[in-house]
Amino acid sequence: MEFCQKLRGQLSEFFFMNYPYIAFYSGMGMAVTAYLHYQWKMHHYDLMYWKHLAEALSQDFDYFQLAMLLVIFAINAIFVSIILSVYLRPALDNNGEMSLLEIKDRYARFILLRLIARLDRIQSKISAKRKVLTFSHYARAHTNMVKAVAMFRKDARKLILPNESEILMPIEDIYGVAEDEERLLRRSGYYKLIIDTTDETVKALFNAK
Known part of the structure; x- marks a missing residue:
């Protein structure tokens, strides 16, 4: 297997x-x-x-x-x-290696779009059951949203406040992207969305109340 x-x-x-x-x-x-x-x-x-x-x-x-x-x-x-x-292939610099800015931008885009996709799926499930919604449905949706946001905050922290051990790691390990999830997001059309991936945007979402 x-x-x-x-x-x-x-x-x-x-x-x-x-x-x-x-x-x-x-x-x-x-x-x-x-x-x-x-x-x-x-x-x-x-x-x-x-x-x-x-x-x-x-x-x-x-x-x-x-x-x-x-x-x-x-x-x-x-x-x-x-x-x-x-x-037809993504342009890479430095003999096939991405620059620090490109790696961080790819990572930021990935975690933002993954958050959007998960919240979108939760909303779609709620909408599909709108005629038979119960309190347990809302509670489950809220729990899943909290988990999605918590995962985003966990990953976004490395962009905003990397700790000492992370700073010493190779940049590709700190801001690595799950390629299977990235491909799924591309196939689902989320990468067609125009979003702001600057540090200010990530920081604003990370510190949102």
């Missing part, structure tokens, strides 16, 4: 980090498949036809031209890979 969970986590991480490349090459594969299917439907060109065509062309084919075509194709593939890596 542990192996299956680890494998699933690795696959999920692989697809999350490489989805632009997977989407591009999957699209290319679908385009080629669609073309072959069209030729078979319209002209009855099956795979044997393409095999015989390739054999006929190979007899009189100029291998120098083939080599040039392969070189051009390789250059185009590299060019497309560079475009995808630059424009």
Whole structure:
């Protein structure tokens, strides 16, 4: 069971980090498949036809031209890979390492959006049961809200008042983000919200009465 969970986590991480490349090459594969299917439907060109065509062309084919075509194709593939890596992946500085400001901003955004998502879910459950609400429903919702706020305050404290042991830790360990929860928040659309992640905002919410 542990192996299956680890494998699933690795696959999920692989697809999350490489989805632009997977989407591009999957699209290319679908385009080629669609073309072959069209030729078979319209002209009855099956795979044997393409095999015989390739054999006929190979007899009189100029291998120098083939080599040039392969070189051009390789250059185009590299060019497309560079475009995808630059424009479809998050920009990272310092050889792939995020700056202190970026790490703290990501952490602040995560804990704020996680709080919003949890409060939103609690409110949605209350709204769904509005016709049969009882005191126990309100009490449970209040308890869950208190837990969500307490978790936010616990995490926000590290941004506002880090203790001595935390200051000596690597910055990635202090402000680490649960990537599975972050992906879930992205899929749920919460990362589309425009929020203020400055220290003043976090401090105001941390000290809210």
